Amino acid sequence: MDWQALWLSLSLAAWTVAILLPVSILFGRLLATRTFRGKGVVEGLVMLPLVLPPTVFGFYLLVTLGRNSPFGAAWQGLFGHQLVFSFEGLVVASVIFNLPFAIQPAQRAFEAIPTSLREAAAASGLRPLSALLRIELPLAWPGVMTGMVLTFAHTLGEFGIVLMVGGSIPGETKTIAIAIYDRVQAFDMRSAATMSSVLVAISLFTIAATFALSARMGRRLDR
Amino acid sequence: MTLRVTLRAKAPIPLDLTFAVGPGELLALVGPSGSGKTTTLRTIAGFWRPETARVEAAGITWLDTEAGVCLPTHRRRVGLVFQDYALFPHLTAAQNVATSLGDLPRGARLREAEQLLRRVHLDGLGHRRPADLSGGQKQRVALARALARRPDVLLLDEPFSAVDRATRERLYGEIIALRSDLEMPVVLVTHDVNEAQLLADRMLVIDRGRVVRDGTTAEVMADADALRAMGIREAAVMLPAMVAEHLDDGLTRLDAATGPLFLPRIDGAPGTGVRVRIMAHDVILSRARPQGLSAQNILGGTVTRIVPGAGPGVLVHVAVGDHEILARITRRAAADIGLQPGDPVHAILKSMSVARDHVARAADDGRQG
Structure with a gap:
């Protein structure tokens, strides 16, 4: 059992969720409530990671974030090490790859709030930020949370992109999914089985906890 | 404000x-x-x-x-x-x-x-x-x-x-x-x-x-x-009135400035101010005070204006006390009884023609009057 890989996976998932939570609220609400030129293009771009093979996506990320790209060069200048093949690089890749899983459910949830409720909030004298925090977010929360659970579970299991962007550096980019593959390659089926079952348990627990939480919130709203 | x-x-x-x-x-x-x-x-x-x-x-x-x-x-x-x-x-x-x-x-x-x-x-x-x-x-x-x-x-x-x-x-x-x-x-x-x-x-x-x-x-x-x-x-016009009493036969007697009105049961304790909506097509006009008529509500007043409509009808404005009642009658009927502004006339309203939701409680201060 590679505890280091498990810990790495969990912290990668946690970072991704932490970054995508505000992003999904902001962009989900924006896409749900505004119409602007090129909205279709933006929505399409967000959906792109769903249809691209992870290796293809990972390849382009590798090129975009690599040392020879302006972004990669700027990163290296700032932090003294390259972005790809590092934990930070994995976080960036993971955030981009999880955009559709985080934003889509949030967008649907914000779309489900009737316009008249937003208007009633404004007419009640709530500033836009208070209206978001006190009226819209509590109503959209189940959708936002679904997005976060999907993101978390998806990050734990991601393989192709991690391998392309991060490689398999122990303690830096070797996640549990990579470690399982590694063990199987070495014919260490017992370790692979242990790690797989731990991953299954964590995933099941996450989903069960979410369902229980959103059911409780749902009851509160229906009552 | x-x-x-x-x-x-x-x-x-x-x-x-x-x-x-x-x-x-x-x-x-x-x-x-x-x-x-x-x-x-x-x-x-x-x-x-x-x-x-x-x-x-x-x-x-x-x-x-x-x-x-x-x-x-x-x-x-x-x-x-x-x-x-x-x-x-x-x-x-x-x-x-x-x-x-x-x-x-x-x-x-x-x-x-x-x-x-x-x-x-x-x-x-x-x-x-x-x-x-x-x-x-x-x-x-x-x-x-x-x-x-x-x-x-x-x-x-x-x-x-x-x-x-x-x-x-x-x-x-x-x-x-x-x-x-x-x-x-x-x-x-x-x-x-x-x-x-x-x-x-x-x-x-x-x-x-x-x-x-x-x-x-x-x-x-x-x-x-x-x-x-x-x-x-x-x-239609709005007539202010006050609930006077609820009668055993299911009618409510209202006291209006124009005299008593009998309408199907209206909610409200005696003394409650109400406003009654009276549709012009529910009002019949008569020169003489009618006798032996089934209609309960007969209001005496004076013709103030006769406004011809686009069709065969005219709209007769009748001043009853401080208020005005409108009656939609045919041009022919108006001519037959020779109605002119200034003429005394009786407006007749059938009790059952006032729908329940055409009656509203008036505010206490009677500002709506």
Whole structure:
């Protein structure tokens, strides 16, 4: 059992969720409530990671974030090490790859709030930020949370992109999914089985906890 | 505390109108759908910004496209009651009302909210969520929430259209009772002419974005152009009266300035002031006081005006005491009995022709009279 890989996976998932939570609220609400030129293009771009093979996506990320790209060069200048093949690089890749899983459910949830409720909030004298925090977010929360659970579970299991962007550096980019593959390659089926079952348990627990939480919130709203 | 509105727009529908509503006055915006009623309301509330517009409430400019002034909705002191209630489903009734009480210190909000709920007769229901309230109760919460904002303008957007008839009648009574305490201008958008006539002091009839008629309800309801624009054939008047007694045969005797009226049972203890809507086509005129007639309500008066309509009918204005009754009769009938302005005449009204929802409780101070 590679505890280091498990810990790495969990912290990668946690970072991704932490970054995508505000992003999904902001962009989900924006896409749900505004119409602007090129909205279709933006929505399409967000959906792109769903249809691209992870290796293809990972390849382009590798090129975009690599040392020879302006972004990669700027990163290296700032932090003294390259972005790809590092934990930070994995976080960036993971955030981009999880955009559709985080934003889509949030967008649907914000779309489900009737316009008249937003208007009633404004007419009640709530500033836009208070209206978001006190009226819209509590109503959209189940959708936002679904997005976060999907993101978390998806990050734990991601393989192709991690391998392309991060490689398999122990303690830096070797996640549990990579470690399982590694063990199987070495014919260490017992370790692979242990790690797989731990991953299954964590995933099941996450989903069960979410369902229980959103059911409780749902009851509160229906009552 | 006056509301002044000027709008001009080409889209989404052409608009060109100007009006003002005084303090404590209830103006009904009436017109067919697509006439611009809702757009007008949304402009006042700040949800819509036409090309050229000015909105001023209580001396504060909310919107002035020429000067580039446009206050966002949350900075306009506007109370808004929506057609679909628009209550926050995750908050209790009291919390819904408290949302509009942002000016008060946190601790005082819920207490004040409960007070407002009592004012709309929902005491004890403050802890319930909207899902546990009936349609009428929800609309009362919405009304309390709008009043909690201490608005400079109260806007009612078809507030009774989602509730059943019995509830609607009770809500009418509620609004009329509240009216006597309200100092701000009230704008009611409705497609229901009966509702407008029961509740409003003034009516603004709009058609295709233009004002057809702006006047007191009595003036508008006797105006042929306004009636046509509202898509109704019948003129009607409001007669103030007081419940005198409930009779054993299911009728209620009302004392009106015009004499006693017998109508099918009306809610309200003896002494309650009401307003009765009398449709012009339910009134028959007779020169002599009729004898041996089944109709119970015979009101003596004087012909003041005879207005010919587009068809074979005329609209006869009859002064009865301080009030006026309208009678729609055929031109031929008017000629047959030789009616002229100044003639004494008896107006006859069949008791059963006054529908229950054509009677509304009057405010205590009788301002609607």
